[in-house]
Amino acid sequence: MGEALHEVSLTVNGVVRQARVPARRLLSDFLRHDLGLTGTHVGCEHGVCGCCTVLLDGAPVRSCLTFAVTVAGQEITTVEGLAGPDGEPSPVQRAFAECHALQCGFCTPGFLCTVTALLRDNPEPDELHIVEGISGNLCRCTGYQNIVKAVGRAAELAREGGEGTA
Structure with a gap:
């Protein structure tokens, strides 16, 4: 059985x-x-x-x-x-592409989900909050600088568009 x-x-x-x-x-x-x-x-x-x-x-x-x-x-x-109903990338997805916050891309889905929740809970994080917020996700390729920039940029895009991060 x-x-x-x-x-x-x-x-x-x-x-x-x-x-x-x-x-x-x-x-x-x-x-x-x-x-x-x-x-x-x-x-x-x-x-x-x-x-x-x-x-x-x-x-x-x-x-x-x-x-x-x-x-x-x-x-x-x-x-x-995470993308909108019409397939439009979310601010987080757009910022990751715009800021070159990925290389091999293997860790990217986890980062995108983590950052979406981070920005929902804290729409204007400073660099310390960003670093702390992504600290549970590992990336072997990027060195994190562009990921941190992308989180800040995603927050800007969300504010500019008056939309959520998801």
Whole structure:
């Protein structure tokens, strides 16, 4: 007899999605393998690097440390859900591109989700708050200077456009 499967239904990027999964299916695997949303990256698989960060009811969480069954009924926003309904990049996405805040791009989805929540909670962060806010995400390529600049620029873009950061 195989492992018991559990029906998991949650809202992902504004759409109710569901799948039958084992109790120990990680949210990162649920998103990538069961739902086909491959924008969420898995790096260290220990919650250290932040590549797998998604928004759970608006709060950044490590999807590689979260069981899918524990978030049933909740709302998840992945990097695929950050753009506007018309596909227009969010201020955070625009700022990361404008400020060259990525190189290989592997860590970028986690940074984008983290920064989206950071700017929602603190729309005008100073450099110290930015550095502290992104400290849970690792990047092996950039040296962080352009990422810090991009967070500041995203805050400016959001204020200029009178829009939120998501």
